Amino acid sequence: QLEQACFDAGVELWPGYSHVVFADVDQPTVYLAWQKGFAWLPIIIGLLVTTVLPPLLGSxxxxxxPESLKNLISGIVNMGIMLLVMLLISKLMPSFTQDKEKVRKVKQVEPEKLEEAKA
Structure with missing residues (x-):
């Protein structure tokens, strides 16, 4: 009954065993040989490695x-941030000069067509 209840609950067999429940003939003992369905430890370790390891290695x-290389990298990053801020400010501020309006070109009408339009 215990074997059937384990199978109904979805318990997986231990590799190499044919049953989950084993009874000892000499003693009043029952052994269970089963395994967990899915191992979460590798997934948890993988997530930790991908999120925690890069900042640790970077630090x-x-x-x-060397200090000179740190200063160079900091300067490049600061310059990039300043350029980005300047670009954003230039896009957000209104222009001080008025935009030039497009000049429409007028087509010249030939005199013959003008007289035809009058008639």
């Missing part, structure tokens, strides 16, 4: 870099 590399 280690930053710590090992």
């Amino acid at each position: 280690l590399v930053w710590w090992l870099m």
Whole structure:
């Protein structure tokens, strides 16, 4: 009954075993041989490695870099941020000069067509 209840609950067999429940003939003991359905530990470790390891490695590399290289990288990043802010400000502020209106070109009418239009 215990074997059937385990199968109904979805318990997976241990690799190499044909049953989940084993009774000991010499002693009043019952052994269960089963395995978990899905191992979450590798997924959790993988998520931690992909989220925590890059910043740790980056901080280690930053710590090992010479000061002159750190200053160069900081300067490049600061310059990029300043350029981005200047671009945003120039796009958001209105222009001080008025936009030139497009000049429409007038087609010249030939005199023959003008006299035809009058008639």
